[in-house]
Amino acid sequence: LDEFGAYPAVIQRELDRYLPFLATTRILIAAVRAGAKFCATNPDLRLPKETGFFPGNGSFVRIVQECTGIDPEVFGKPEATMLTLAAQAQDMSDTVMVGDQIATDIAAGKAAGMRTALVLTGVDSVHSALALPPSQQPDVITASIATVRATVEDIPAVRCDGETAVCGEARVHVEDNRIVHSGPNAHATAAALALSAHLDRPLDAGTLPERFA
Numbered sequence: 001l002d003e004f005g006a007y008p009a010v011i012q013r014e015l016d017r018y019l020p021f022l023a024t025t026r027i028l029i030a031a032v033r034a035g036a037k038f039c040a041t042n043p044d045l046r047l048p049k050e051t052g053f054f055p056g057n058g059s060f061v062r063i064v065q066e067c068t069g070i071d072p073e074v075f076g077k078p079e080a081t082m083l084t085l086a087a088q089a090q091d092m093s094d095t096v097m098v099g100d101q102i103a104t105d106i107a108a109g110k111a112a113g114m115r116t117a118l119v120l121t122g123v124d125s126v127h128s129a130l131a132l133p134p135s136q137q138p139d140v141i142t143a144s145i146a147t148v149r150a151t152v153e154d155i156p157a158v159r160c161d162g163e164t165a166v167c168g169e170a171r172v173h174v175e176d177n178r179i180v181h182s183g184p185n186a187h188a189t190a191a192a193l194a195l196s197a198h199l200d201r202p203l204d205a206g207t208l209p210e211r212f213a
Helices: 019-032 055-070 081-089 101-110 126-130 147-153 185-198
Strands: 008-011 037-038 046-049 051-056 096-099 115-119 141-142 159-160 162-169 170-175 176-181
Touching: 019 055, 037 055, 037 159, 046 096, 081 101, 096 101, 096 147, 101 115, 115 147, 141 147, 141 185, 147 185, 162 185, 170 185, 176 185
Parallel strands: 008 037, 096 115, 115 141
Antiparallel strands: 046 051, 159 162, 162 170, 170 176
């Protein structure tokens, strides 16, 4: 692009594992400085892999932001547009948005009016979910993508009474402003989410594990 002295009118930043990072980032920065419209598919900073976290699309977006002083237009998650269009295209009326990051995946699902499921194989955990206001929490928390359907369809109904909630064989209650639980972790987590909504406040996860299998 430098050779011809011309830049594209629009720059879209999305994750690509194959394009050379330094070369493409320099082109992006130069193009945005020259007036190209700066768009991004999502602002995820971290990408979970088997060996740990690696930079997500948002990490590269942040570099361009810092170097140009220009914020991108984000049209993917956490915005609802892409999810809504996908659901409409497939004529889906009962949709669950599944993801590992509350700030983007779960937020997008909520913005699109979908049920949301947080999987514990990535960025967020039971503890980080319960620490948020109930309006930002996922509807369900499940171990992995393999257990989403069972969690959404089969978790027993939760009964809340004061600062106590019961789900199947699990029981949670608030003690010294912390959750104390007994019974299976998956059911106890469901009870804790319901109790947080019932009390309309974030909760310290207390004895609940950050993640469960």
